[in-house]
Amino acid sequence: MRFSRSLRFRVATAFAAIGGIISLLMAIGLYVGVHDAGQRLIDETLRAEMQDYLSRRARNPHSLPPAAATLLGYIQPAAAGEPAPPPALAGLPAGLHEIRLGEVFYRAAVAERGGTRYFLLYNETLFRDKQASLILYLSMFVGLMALFSGGLALWLAERVIEPVKELARRVQAVRPDAHPGTLAEDFPHDEVGELARAFEQTLNRLADFIDRERAFTADVSHELRTPIAVIRGAAEVLLADESRPPKDRQRLTRIERGAADMADLSTALLAMARERDDERRAPVDLAELLEESMDKHRHLLGGRAVEVSLEIGARPRIAADPNLLAIVINNLLRNSFTYTERGRIQVRLGERELSIADTGLGIPREALDKVFQRLYKGSHSQGAGIGLSLVRKICDRYGWSIALESEEGRGTRALLRFAPP
Numbered sequence: 001m002r003f004s005r006s007l008r009f010r011v012a013t014a015f016a017a018i019g020g021i022i023s024l025l026m027a028i029g030l031y032v033g034v035h036d037a038g039q040r041l042i043d044e045t046l047r048a049e050m051q052d053y054l055s056r057r058a059r060n061p062h063s064l065p066p067a068a069a070t071l072l073g074y075i076q077p078a079a080a081g082e083p084a085p086p087p088a089l090a091g092l093p094a095g096l097h098e099i100r101l102g103e104v105f106y107r108a109a110v111a112e113r114g115g116t117r118y119f120l121l122y123n124e125t126l127f128r129d130k131q132a133s134l135i136l137y138l139s140m141f142v143g144l145m146a147l148f149s150g151g152l153a154l155w156l157a158e159r160v161i162e163p164v165k166e167l168a169r170r171v172q173a174v175r176p177d178a179h180p181g182t183l184a185e186d187f188p189h190d191e192v193g194e195l196a197r198a199f200e201q202t203l204n205r206l207a208d209f210i211d212r213e214r215a216f217t218a219d220v221s222h223e224l225r226t227p228i229a230v231i232r233g234a235a236e237v238l239l240a241d242e243s244r245p246p247k248d249r250q251r252l253t254r255i256e257r258g259a260a261d262m263a264d265l266s267t268a269l270l271a272m273a274r275e276r277d278d279e280r281r282a283p284v285d286l287a288e289l290l291e292e293s294m295d296k297h298r299h300l301l302g303g304r305a306v307e308v309s310l311e312i313g314a315r316p317r318i319a320a321d322p323n324l325l326a327i328v329i330n331n332l333l334r335n336s337f338t339y340t341e342r343g344r345i346q347v348r349l350g351e352r353e354l355s356i357a358d359t360g361l362g363i364p365r366e367a368l369d370k371v372f373q374r375l376y377k378g379s380h381s382q383g384a385g386i387g388l389s390l391v392r393k394i395c396d397r398y399g400w401s402i403a404l405e406s407e408e409g410r411g412t413r414a415l416l417r418f419a420p421p
Contacts, residue, residue, distance in 0.1 A: 012153040019149025027138035046109035283317035300337040307344040314351040357413040363406035
């Protein structure tokens with residue numbers, strides 16, 4: 001599980017952040033309150049002690065100032081036997097002050113009576129130690145609250161999100177061409193139930209659409225086979241008559257080529273209408289298929305001075321629908337045989353790739369990115385603009401790659417890379 005993308009983890013993180021922020025605000029408020037209360041308590045203690053000492057001093061001028069670990073007193077000017085105040089206190093006005101003597105912090109109260117100045121110092125060491133301990137405890141409290149909030153949120157999120165995860169599993173298990181059944185009835189009438197009903201309706205519409213598309217594709221492909229066969233047969237018979245004028249033969253060739261394209265398209269549509277064709281992926285001898293296809297298309301060269309060579313470096317067996325694989329090979333060879341007026345056509349078959357290079361008309365640079373688009377026809381194209389687009393779709397289906405390298409007037413090289421079984 002990738003927690004960075006988990007809804008459960010994001011909910012827990014949000015809860016942990018909220019819990020941490022709330023506890024941090026509470027801790028800050030508690031600290032400020034405790035600090036303020038402690039400071040006021042010290043100030044009240046100093047005032048009370050100062051009033052008490054001033055009263056004792058008024059009754060007994062020889063009364064000594066306090067000299068305890070927490071509270072120290074000084075008088076200026078000091079009488080005989082009394083400690084002199086530190087120099088840092090001399091310039092303090094009457095009132096309450098914060099002062100540091102050496103390494104110790106004091107809260108100082110200063111009062112004046114009859115030209116005499118009185119100083120009381122409250123040692124804040126213990127108070128500051130308590131404050132440091134309070135900060136530590138509050139920090140631990142904030143951290144524990146964040147962890148507790150996150151853990152509780154993980155547990156709650158798991159229970160809250162479980163119906164959504166179950167719905168996702170149920171939807172994932174439904175094939176696109178299958179109806180999900182009564183999906184919404186298994187979930188409560190809440191937001192998850194509404195989502196389940198929306199999925200059920202959408203999956204039903206998708207399954208109905210796929211059923212209609214497959215039925216239409218199968219019907220069209222089946223009904224077109226007979227008239228296409230008739231057209232191709234008639235064209236072949238007429239082409240067999242050597243006495244026909246060249247222009248008639250050229251027209252008949254185009255008719256036969258169009259019928260062949262229609263037959264290939266019909267076969268491809270019928271094969272690609274199936275979402276999966278694993279049962280038809282029998283290993284195909286690509287070298288044998290290539291030789292047959294070259295023999296079948298050799299007549300397209302006519303009497304042109306074109307040298308055709310076939311180099312078989314390996315005999316890979318490709319797991320694919322034989323009809324679809326034949327469509328790919330036929331289209332690539334047909335393009336080379338049709339648009340090469342002179343020179344050579346070199347076909348090389350390796351263990352993982354097929355290369356078909358020719359010295360034909362070539363493809364303009366600006367058209368190279370468009371030749372795989374459906375119905376695109378170049379300036380020299382004689383086809384319907386579906387051949388290469390169909391090749392690309394078949395390659396995408398099987399995870400193959402097809403690339404063209406071409407220079408206008410110098411030829412084209414098609415490179416098909418496939419995955420052996």
